[in-house]
Amino acid sequence: MGSKDRILRQKEETRSNILSAACQIVKEDGWQGLSLRKIADAIEYTAPIIYEYFDNKEAILKELTIQGYRLLNKELIKAKDSSTDPAQQLEAMWLAYWKFAFSNKETYQLMFGVEMTTCQMGLCPEEETPYKLFTPLMKTLMKDKGKDEDILCQKYYTYYSVVHGLISINLVGSGLSDEINQQILKDAITGITLSL
């Protein structure tokens, strides 16, 4: 019964077609512009068929969010591997984070709720949160204070706040100049790193 296989592959394919169609539409018209009927149009079906593959519209966004986290993670790891010095690794990773946000604006908005409703930090796969990628490096830099989980958390969120805040400002408003962004970013990162 190889036909069963083929049919399963086809189903898997339309499912992924729905996702990439959604992704495409969002890139063109923004999250506000996404509708089930548009997706259906793109994949050359009618709207209700989508419910064979997803519970509802939100489930589609959820899936895209998860894909986003996966990609972000890959980029962060790649950045980490670009050096062996913890301070340099941290900087490279935050810069990669920055780059990810602007290479995938819409996805980032979905993931972190800038201009969007769905935002689901909780969707990040448990075992590979950015937090778990960053903190070990920070720990090695902190040495003495490294034992205190509270301070670690606090410092992580200080990094996170400034980077995410700067991203939000750029994503939502008219944006600052590239030089100033870069200046603030590196300045803040090294500042926090030194304060560890």
Add this chain to the structure above:
Amino acid sequence: MGSKDRILRQKEETRSNILSAACQIVKEDGWQGLSLRKIADAIEYTAPIIYEYFDNKEAILKELTIQGYRLLNKELIKAKDSSTDPAQQLEAMWLAYWKFAFSNKETYQLMFGVEMTTCQMGLCPEEETPYKLFTPLMKTLMKDKGKDEDILCQKYYTYYSVVHGLISINLVGSGLSDEINQQILKDAITGITLSL
């Protein structure tokens, strides 16, 4: 012809009724839950009447945003007047900013695009931007470097990034503990202030 006056006053009142009804609904059901028909219901009219007072739904949100900026400004000035020492003033103002965000979550979301679409930084009345409130103080603290407008701008956005970023994280996710928030906030603010 006092009736003309009365009628004008009435129109002004329904206009403001629309705004406060919108505000109320938003506080109860979030921005997603706001609809013209709900507003109309609240003010005991039918939906199309709203178009006599506002161009469209977006115009209502715009107005609320502007009101938000006005209130924020008042709070910032009040905070500034609580001290004469620039460093203390800066801290008090950023803390006031923080407090404003959480006392007016929905409005803040509208103003700065956390979880919302309308966000319009450009709506801040030109002559009373937070920027113009913060930078003079920073200038006095910077003394020598104070002349360089670029560095001033950069430092302002460093403040802004970390505060807004931290707010976003709290507004959008499940939120950190109050102590950690307070710790990060004050830590970051004094850190940046010292770096001036």
Add this chain to the structure above:
DNA sequence: TATCTTTGTTTAACGGTGTTAAATAGTTTA
């Protein structure tokens, strides 16, 4: 092979949205 069952897909509909045009009621002016 003929019937039954299952699966994939579409059509039609519901209640909701923002928005517009036409109809109506109420008030002011000539």
Add this chain to the structure above:
DNA sequence: TAAACTATTTAACACCGTTAAACAAAGATA
């Protein structure tokens, strides 16, 4: 009193997410 104007509503349009019923195609069963 008649005409003009203004306030307000009714009805409609095109869209939205979602659901239930109808239908077509395929597979399994007898």
